[in-house]
Amino acid sequence: MTNPVDLTLPVVAARLRDGRLTAETLAQAHLDRIAARDEGIGAFVHLDAEAVLAAARSADTELACGIDRGPLHGICVAIKDIFDVAGWPVRYGSRLYPDRIAATDCTLVTRLRTAGAVPLGLVATYDLAIVGPGDDGLYPQPRNPWDPARVTGGSSSGVAAAIAAGMVRVALGSDTGGSVRSPSAYCGIVGLKPTHGGLPLDGVLPLAPSFDVPGAMGRTVVETALLFGALRDDPVELPALSLDGKRIGYDRTWSLSPDADPQIVHATDAAASTLSLCGAEIRRVTLPPLSLMTAAAAVLIHAEGLQTHRAHLARDGGRMGRMAYQSMAAGAVLTETDIAQARRAADLLRARIDALLQEVDALILPTTLTPAPAFADFADGLARWSPMCTLPFSMTGHPALSVPMGFADGLPLGLQIAGRHDAEPLLLQIAAGFEHTTDHGALDAASLARHPLPAARQAPVFMTEETT
Amino acid sequence: MECQTLIAALAKVGIRPAREADLDGITRTAVFLRSSADQVKHWLAEVDHDQPR
Numbered sequence: 001m002t003n004p005v006d007l008t009l010p011v012v013a014a015r016l017r018d019g020r021l022t023a024e025t026l027a028q029a030h031l032d033r034i035a036a037r038d039e040g041i042g043a044f045v046h047l048d049a050e051a052v053l054a055a056a057r058s059a060d061t062e063l064a065c066g067i068d069r070g071p072l073h074g075i076c077v078a079i080k081d082i083f084d085v086a087g088w089p090v091r092y093g094s095r096l097y098p099d100r101i102a103a104t105d106c107t108l109v110t111r112l113r114t115a116g117a118v119p120l121g122l123v124a125t126y127d128l129a130i131v132g133p134g135d136d137g138l139y140p141q142p143r144n145p146w147d148p149a150r151v152t153g154g155s156s157s158g159v160a161a162a163i164a165a166g167m168v169r170v171a172l173g174s175d176t177g178g179s180v181r182s183p184s185a186y187c188g189i190v191g192l193k194p195t196h197g198g199l200p201l202d203g204v205l206p207l208a209p210s211f212d213v214p215g216a217m218g219r220t221v222v223e224t225a226l227l228f229g230a231l232r233d234d235p236v237e238l239p240a241l242s243l244d245g246k247r248i249g250y251d252r253t254w255s256l257s258p259d260a261d262p263q264i265v266h267a268t269d270a271a272a273s274t275l276s277l278c279g280a281e282i283r284r285v286t287l288p289p290l291s292l293m294t295a296a297a298a299v300l301i302h303a304e305g306l307q308t309h310r311a312h313l314a315r316d317g318g319r320m321g322r323m324a325y326q327s328m329a330a331g332a333v334l335t336e337t338d339i340a341q342a343r344r345a346a347d348l349l350r351a352r353i354d355a356l357l358q359e360v361d362a363l364i365l366p367t368t369l370t371p372a373p374a375f376a377d378f379a380d381g382l383a384r385w386s387p388m389c390t391l392p393f394s395m396t397g398h399p400a401l402s403v404p405m406g407f408a409d410g411l412p413l414g415l416q417i418a419g420r421h422d423a424e425p426l427l428l429q430i431a432a433g434f435e436h437t438t439d440h441g442a443l444d445a446a447s448l449a450r451h452p453l454p455a456a457r458q459a460p461v462f463m464t465e466e467t468t
Numbered sequence: 469m470e471c472q473t474l475i476a477a478l479a480k481v482g483i484r485p486a487r488e489a490d491l492d493g494i495t496r497t498a499v500f501l502r503s504s505a506d507q508v509k510h511w512l513a514e515v516d517h518d519q520p521r
Contacts, residue, residue: 291507292507292508292511294504295503295504295505295507295508296504296508298500298501298504299501299504299505299508302497302501306481310481310482313481313482313483314481314482314483314484317483317485317486318486322489322490322493323493325490325493326490326493326494326496326497327493327497329478329483329485329490329494330494330495330496330497330498330500330501331501332474332477332478332480332481332483332498333469333473333474333477333498333501333502334501334505335505338505338508338509341505341508341509341512342505342508344512345508345511345512348512348515381489381493382492382493382496383493383496383497384496385500
């Protein structure tokens with residue numbers, strides 16, 4: 001019999017309602033899976049098994065009484081360690097807050113509870129959700145379930161690790177410059193960065209307010225869509241699979257950046273072909289240069305990040321993780337003119353992307369330009385940028401998601417799909433069509449670790465889960 | 469980037485790195501940010517130059 005943790009949420013939801021499964025059994029299965037797998041990963045930083053089981057029992061009682069809160073009723077959701085959950089030690093991964101206990105739920109956790117979800121525990125983030133993977137934060141950074149010598153990416157590092165290792169199906173993350181999408185790509189899961197400003201941020205640690213957004217991360221597109229619906233308090237119509245008539249823009253030049261792994265452009269070309277086979281019309285477009293968009297975004301994130309953490313940097317810098325400290329302090333070299341010019345550039349670039357999105361329904365590009373780097377690459381302890389294509393849409397505020405695109409050297413790659421403001425359902429629809437056709441996401445990091453493939457792992461494996 | 473320039477910029481916002489190694493790390497990112505700001509400036513100059521008068 002399949003462990004319920006390995007069933008998709010729609011299947012679980014059906015079983016919770018027909019009596020074949022209880023929320024308590026499901027929650028216990030998650031706790032058992034975490035006990036079995038997290039020692040070698042390090043995704044969870046707070047677990048209260050009794051509270052989890054009590055919440056699950058409450059969900060069962062409600063269902064038995066005819067109270068059905070929807071598709072997340074009785075479903076376990078992990079929470080990134082920057083979202084306040086009443087009574088939990090939300091410490092932002094930082095030695096600046098070793099004893100912090102959140103007083104109240106943030107609005108998004110309230111929405112999850114209202115949707116019947118069971119908060120499962122807190123998962124790791126980089127120090128103050130800034131940069132990593134440092135070895136001097138509040139806790140060690142999680143290891144990538146595909147290869148423990150590799151990083152998960154971040155700052156939603158624990159979310160990606162927990163989902164990829166099969167410990168939870170969906171989790172709440174956040175994205176400032178790619179913190180949902182890059183770990184999703186590196187760990188072979190789905191991550192949605194919604195439109196900037198669409199979800200509430202009260203009770204969430206800020207970094208760069210004109211970039212910060214909460215995000216939905218999940219094992220599959222449908223599950224990510226279910227979580228996103230609960231977060232925005234408005235269910236997402238589950239995506240139809242046909243892509244007929246969808247116009248998708250593709251600019252190969254971003255995949256051919258000098259610091260890109262050569263396998264990236266082949267994987268992205270293949271993704272474009274797959275979408276074409278699904279009925280979409282692929283159109284060549286010309287995006288503004290990636291380096292320019294990244295440059296403007298980097299200026300603004302560092303300017304805003306310095307403003308957010310200026311008191312910490314001046315007063316408590318010695319207790320911050322070194323990468324976070326060095327990265328944020330560097331913003332001091334930016335002048336008011338630099339910042340004003342970057343804002344003007346951001347406005348112009350946003351307008352150019354908006355104009356492109358009048359000609360096409362969505363844009364595709366790689367999420368990251370390499371597979372997950374090794375921890376050894378960061379051994380000098382200095383902050384550095386890993387090459388990726390996420391910052392541009394963080395700056396313009398457009399929604400973007402990452403869906404598994406294939407593999408390079410046995411490590412997952414992500415396809416990024418970006419679209420018009422508030423077009424998340426369309427992005428999810430395109431991603432669902434791609435996922436359904438490729439099934440890259442059906443590969444399981446944990447089972448591959450037990451049964452490693454001898455050669456390249458590009459061969460698609462088809463869903464074997466029960467689907468009813 | 470000159471060390472004194474960097475230290476002065478940091479002092480202006482109240483930051484005084486206690487460790488020399490931090491200055492190396494800050495310098496690396498600061499150089500990237502200065503280069504980024506210059507790239508943006510040059511692009512805007514091109515945009516303004518191309519603007520119909």
